Amino acid sequence: MKHIIERLGNIILKSKGELSNRRIAAFLLLMNVITSASVSIYIPSMKQMAIDLQTTNEMMQMTIVAHLIGEFFGRALSGPFINFHGVRTIIIPALILSTIGHFGCCVSASLPFFICMRFTQAVGASVIYVASLSIINDLFNEKEKAGVVGLLELYQPVAWIVSPFVGALFGELGNWRLSFFVLMIAQIVGLILFSSCPEKKKRRNIAKFSAKNLVKDYKIVLKNSYFVIYALIPGLFAGGYMIFATSCPFIFVNNSADIALFSAIPLLFYVCGTFVYRYIVRNYSLKLAKKLGVAIYLIFGIYVLYLTVYQTNWNAFYLLSLMCIQCIGSAFLVPVSVLKALESASEAASVGASTVVVFRNIIMSVCISVSAKFSGNIVTIMACVFMTVATILMLVTTRRVIKIRKKKQQKNLQQ
Incomplete structure (x- = not known):
């Protein structure tokens, strides 16, 4: 199964038999746009969500707070973990966690469960931006790196412009759960492709990761x-x-x-x-x-x-x-x-x-x-x-x- 996933990822990211830095950069941008979109894609459907989850509009705001808290912890911890164990070792479990979070949001029947799933999704998805910068730092020379980082910084404005309109469209086509289902599929595709992203720089090989190492x-x-x-x-x-x-x-x-x-x-x-x-x-x-x-x-x-x-x-x-x-x-x-x-x-x-x-x-x-x-x-x-x-x-x-x-x-x- 692992071999099939890596082979599929290589087919998409390769150009003329070699891994294409341009395709990798485009993929990293797309994944960060999808991650950032998960914050605001369901905002147009919040009133309907409050009815479905049997809660108030004010309590629905707690779902955004849960996402921000999860994002904070995920980003704070992901840097040291990547520094010790490498991008691929960390990003795959993170994307699995994010996929579980999106699935949980999709099937939620109560607000507390939905908030827990939003937190879970945010912890996993927040690793993507840090991992993307690490991959760019590994793969590109100084001149290329400057252009790619500039492109990567587009992820948030693009997501904030597009995601509310996409969420509103999904709300019209079906209901708010469709938004999370589509995001879950996108995370699964990202999981396949991230497993094929190369790492050129060696990381520190430390079997046991401790809080002391993180603080250091x-x-x-x-x-x-x-x-x-x-x-x-x-x-x-x-x-x-x-x-x-x-x-x-x-x-x-x-x-x-x-x-x-x-x-x-x-x-x-x-x-x-x-x-x-x-x-x-x-x-x-x-x-x-x-x-x-x-x-x-x-x-x-x-x-x-x-x-x-x-x-x-x-x-x-x-x-x-x-x-x-x-x-x-x-x-x-x-x-x-x-x-x-x-x-x-x-x-x-x-x-x-x-x-x-x-x-x-x-x-x-x-x-x-x-x-x-x-x-x-x-x-x-x-x-x-x-x-x-x-x-x-x-x-x-x-x-x-x-x-x-x-x-x-x-x-x-x-x-």
Whole structure:
């Protein structure tokens, strides 16, 4: 059976008899989109789910909380486990766990059981992003890696744009259980393909994995101040966007169509910005992409200053334009910061990848909670502060790293 699964995976991922890095990259993106879609695909059907599960609309919100908690634990633990045992050893049990979770959601008849299954599914599925970064770090050279990480970062905006519409369609075709059934089938396909993804770098062969080893790995990466700063930058950008997305639409607009517009259009700008970033990295350099990202944020800062001084009453257009500029800048700077974080983490790259996404989840949760207590322009200013701090950190840290490298090169030449 194992031989048949690996053979089927090789047929799909191979091109001209060899494993295709392009197909592997596309597969990793697809799996991360599916994983992220599981958060929001059932939101259009929540009212019907509350009736079927004999609960209230408010209690249905607990299912999202359960997913976020499971995702946090899964991502925090997956990095060290992958670092010790390798991607394939960890990802296959994780996908089996996620498949069981989706099946459980599909057949749930009560809310407590559904929440348990959401937690189970999230723990397993959360490993996919960390495993994807680890596979990219193993397979691709520096130039290819920059483009692939940029492509991978598309997973969340694409999922957030598409999944509610897909969930609504499944709700019309059958019922909300169909969404989880389709996600379960997708996880099974992912299980087959992940078993065929190669690993080039050897991992530490430790038979017994202990809590002491886990803490030791996190100490290694968290002691590196450059890693910590680079790992915080994606979270600050994401936090700034989440302040906009979750608070401002309800402050500045009234109907649901406009609220949907607020969340979809900026993410489309992010998608377009990512493809421009990949083109620049492929044909020019990562350094140029970073400079363009910083330039976009300078334009963003000037625009914010103009609105603050000359436009005391901000309308929906001003807010939407701010979000679009911010998303284009993030499309350039987020992949750069993730790459720099992985580079700083060195041998503990899997733990580094895990830390990046844990930081992002924590900052996003804090931003959403804090912004809910404020209103109007204060929320927008908070978001701008987060994104400005992220840009400054990127500039200062990069300059510092370059200076240290130059000093080391000079010492080596003198010796």
